[in-house]
Amino acid sequence: MPSPLRLRTRLTVWYVSVLAVLLLLYAALVFAFQYAVLTRQMLHDEVQDIVTAEGLLYFDHHGILELQQNYYSRPQSHLLVDRLMEVLDLSGRVLYQSSNLHGMPLGGRLQDGEGQTGFNERIVRLQDGTHALIVSHIHAINGTTMVIRLGYSLVPLRERMLQFLILLLIAAPMALVVAGAAGQVIARRGLRPLEKMAAHAEGITASNLDDRLQIDNPNDELGQMARAFNHLLERLEQAFQQMRRFTADAAHELRTPLASIRTMSEVALEQSPSKLQYNDALANILEETARLNETIDGLLLLARAETSQPGLEQIDFPVRELVDEALSVLSVLTEEKQITIVQENDSPGNWIVRADRVLLRVAFMNVLHNAVKFSPRNSVLRISWTHRNGNVRIAFQDQGPGIAPEEREKVFERFFTGRTPATVSGTGAGLGLSIARLIVDRAGGHIWFEPVQSGARCVMEFPGGAPTFQT
Amino acid sequence: MAARPKILIIEDDRRMSDALVSGIEAAGYDVNAAGTAEEGFFLLHQCHPDLLLLDLTLPQRNGLDILRQIRSEGTDVRVLILTSHNTVEDRVTGLRTGADDFLGKPFSFAELLARIDALLRRILQPPASTNLTIGDLTLETKTRTAARAGEPLELTAREFDLLLYLAENRDRTVSREMLAKDVWRETSRYTPIDNVIDVQIARLRKKIDDPYPIKLLQTVRGIGFSLREPQP
Numbered sequence: 001m002p003s004p005l006r007l008r009t010r011l012t013v014w015y016v017s018v019l020a021v022l023l024l025l026y027a028a029l030v031f032a033f034q035y036a037v038l039t040r041q042m043l044h045d046e047v048q049d050i051v052t053a054e055g056l057l058y059f060d061h062h063g064i065l066e067l068q069q070n071y072y073s074r075p076q077s078h079l080l081v082d083r084l085m086e087v088l089d090l091s092g093r094v095l096y097q098s099s100n101l102h103g104m105p106l107g108g109r110l111q112d113g114e115g116q117t118g119f120n121e122r123i124v125r126l127q128d129g130t131h132a133l134i135v136s137h138i139h140a141i142n143g144t145t146m147v148i149r150l151g152y153s154l155v156p157l158r159e160r161m162l163q164f165l166i167l168l169l170i171a172a173p174m175a176l177v178v179a180g181a182a183g184q185v186i187a188r189r190g191l192r193p194l195e196k197m198a199a200h201a202e203g204i205t206a207s208n209l210d211d212r213l214q215i216d217n218p219n220d221e222l223g224q225m226a227r228a229f230n231h232l233l234e235r236l237e238q239a240f241q242q243m244r245r246f247t248a249d250a251a252h253e254l255r256t257p258l259a260s261i262r263t264m265s266e267v268a269l270e271q272s273p274s275k276l277q278y279n280d281a282l283a284n285i286l287e288e289t290a291r292l293n294e295t296i297d298g299l300l301l302l303a304r305a306e307t308s309q310p311g312l313e314q315i316d317f318p319v320r321e322l323v324d325e326a327l328s329v330l331s332v333l334t335e336e337k338q339i340t341i342v343q344e345n346d347s348p349g350n351w352i353v354r355a356d357r358v359l360l361r362v363a364f365m366n367v368l369h370n371a372v373k374f375s376p377r378n379s380v381l382r383i384s385w386t387h388r389n390g391n392v393r394i395a396f397q398d399q400g401p402g403i404a405p406e407e408r409e410k411v412f413e414r415f416f417t418g419r420t421p422a423t424v425s426g427t428g429a430g431l432g433l434s435i436a437r438l439i440v441d442r443a444g445g446h447i448w449f450e451p452v453q454s455g456a457r458c459v460m461e462f463p464g465g466a467p468t469f470q471t
Numbered sequence: 472m473a474a475r476p477k478i479l480i481i482e483d484d485r486r487m488s489d490a491l492v493s494g495i496e497a498a499g500y501d502v503n504a505a506g507t508a509e510e511g512f513f514l515l516h517q518c519h520p521d522l523l524l525l526d527l528t529l530p531q532r533n534g535l536d537i538l539r540q541i542r543s544e545g546t547d548v549r550v551l552i553l554t555s556h557n558t559v560e561d562r563v564t565g566l567r568t569g570a571d572d573f574l575g576k577p578f579s580f581a582e583l584l585a586r587i588d589a590l591l592r593r594i595l596q597p598p599a600s601t602n603l604t605i606g607d608l609t610l611e612t613k614t615r616t617a618a619r620a621g622e623p624l625e626l627t628a629r630e631f632d633l634l635l636y637l638a639e640n641r642d643r644t645v646s647r648e649m650l651a652k653d654v655w656r657e658t659s660r661y662t663p664i665d666n667v668i669d670v671q672i673a674r675l676r677k678k679i680d681d682p683y684p685i686k687l688l689q690t691v692r693g694i695g696f697s698l699r700e701p702q703p
Contacts (some may be wrong), residue, residue: 153674156639182581219596279692280692282693283692283693283694284693286692286693286694287693289577290693293577304558329655329664329667330630330667332667332670332671333666333667333670336674358658361662362662365662365663365664366663368663369663
């Protein structure tokens with residue numbers, strides 16, 4: 001089912017969708033990378049900090065662990081430090097706690113071997129629900145071994161990341177809207193020649209088939225399409241012309257016997273002739289109706305061969321048999337004219353051809369009948385068989401008057417009759433060879449007259465192969 | 472002696488119908504003609520014909536419909552379809568519907584008479600004997616030999632077939648179309664064999680007629696050929 005959207009819109013939708021996916025992917029990657037970098041930085045600061053803090057811890061004269069505050073160059077500087085710190089002895093008793101923890105434990109009970117190797121970095125949840133990234137380290141002062149825990153709250157980091165995310169989520173749709181609008185405009189501009197072509201093509205009918213699409217750039221896709229369309233128009237125009245000529249020719253061919261029937265009847269009725277003359281007129285009329293009938297049968301056969309689906313009635317059969325069959329039907333004529341038939345075969349084989357056998361028989365009959373008709377008495381009709389590149393080629397060469405070079409193609413036209421009475425093609429109506437050509441074409445083959453020194457050489461070629469024996 | 476066979480024609484073209492009636496009557500049959508399906512049915516039940524010549528393109532009612540009704544009623548009548556729609560498919564449809572034979576327009580009248588005869592012979596007469604005689608010409612169908620005035624004739628297979636066909640249709644004219652179809656077995660109508668037939672007839676004539684004073688094989692101009700004893 002075709003999409004109801006216009007091509008332009010579809011192109012834009014596709015383009016915007018792909019862009020959206022890419023943007024999301026990009027945002028996710030940037031976000032993750034940023035988060036990882038900031039976390040690492042924080043960890044790095046904490047490790048440095050914990051080493052500094054170790055040097056600042058001391059027991060006062062009451063035996064209470066304190067942090068030296070004189071480390072800061074200015075008194076207000078320590079307000080800027082938002083480090084969370086807790087010191088525990090190995091039994092888990094809290095020795096020191098930074099004031100910004102407000103009595104909340106930092107990390108709870110001691111873990112096994114906490115701070116002994118590495119820094120045990122981890123995220124812990126404080127009692128107020130916020131999270132902190134903490135590191136631990138073991139340290140000894142005055143013979144007391146203690147675990148120092150130090151961390152920073154993750155709240156500011158997460159707030160910053162959230163802001164970053166919101167910014168991305170606002171910016172991406174805006175970018176998509178802009179891209180979509182631009183895409184629409186670009187697509188419309190790109191497809192405008194197509195609209196022009198369609199409007200132009202709408203105006204082409206049977207009466208102005210000579211009209212052609214204008215090609216701006218023959219190398220781009222639209223130019224190629226216009227060229228293809230123009231070629232189609234050209235073939236159509238030719239077919240139309242051929243059909244018109246054919247209709248005119250057919251009317252002429254049908255009218256000629258009708259005219260003589262009419263005249264003969266009128267003359268016979270006017271003259272009140274003798275019985276013998278009447279009989280003569282009637283016999284003439286009958287002969288003319290036979291001619292009419294033959295033309296109509298030929299036209300029907302052409303129509304049948306033209307409209308039948310190729311492949312529908314096609315069967316595999318040995319083509320040599322069919323030619324022999326046609327020759328045997330025509331044998332009375334060849335014997336009568338004492339024509340010698342010579343068959344030459346470059347390799348012994350009964351080649352198999354795929355075609356509508358009944359129709360192909362008509363084609364062979366027409367070609368052979370023609371050859372026999374134009375052969376002089378006591379002449380030779382040479383039939384040579386060759387098989388090359390998967391094609392069976394049959395050449396029929398007679399010793400008749402031959403065909404003028406300029407008529408070699410024309411003899412296949414419907415109702416063509418040569419300029420000299422001796423080269424009238426086909427039987428009576430001049431349909432024989434055009435029927436043969438249509439049939440051979442339908443079987444996927446070719447038929448043509450080859451230039452030869454004397455006589456005519458009709459060549460037929462079909463795709464065909466060696467016989468396959470099936471059990 | 473048996474009554475003359477009765478034939479009913481259902482054909483809407485008056486001229487065609489008139490010509491058929493006079494031609495078939497002249498050949499020795501009782502003929503009735505109807506121009507419409509209703510008239511045809513009336514005459515069919517009234518006269519009980521042996522054979523019905525049925526045109527397929529009738530006003531109001533298609534000939535195939537009529538045929539279907541005749542067959543469903545179980546009326547005992549042979550049916551020969553005459554039509555200008557004579558493609559292979561039309562033929563098959565006609566014969567499937569219950570026609571006994573099918574003849575495409577335009578046909579030669581000789582062929583129509585031959586078909587009528589063949590259809591009626593199937594019910595009225597036993598098959599022809601194995602020997603055929605026309606004047607002093609004799610044909611032996613079993614041995615496929617022919618002789619004239621006691622002298623054996625040397626005929627090719629095709630010549631014998633041709634002579635046999637002419638002999639079976641003796642005293643009647645045989646058209647080239649009939650010969651092409653029945654002797655040469657050409658299925659396609661656009662095959663150039665008319666002069667093959669003419670030459671073959673000429674050769675046959677040379678063998679069976681030329682040496683003898685009485686000529687049996689006659690050319691009927693515009694129609695075809697006929698094998699008959701000339702009337703004194």
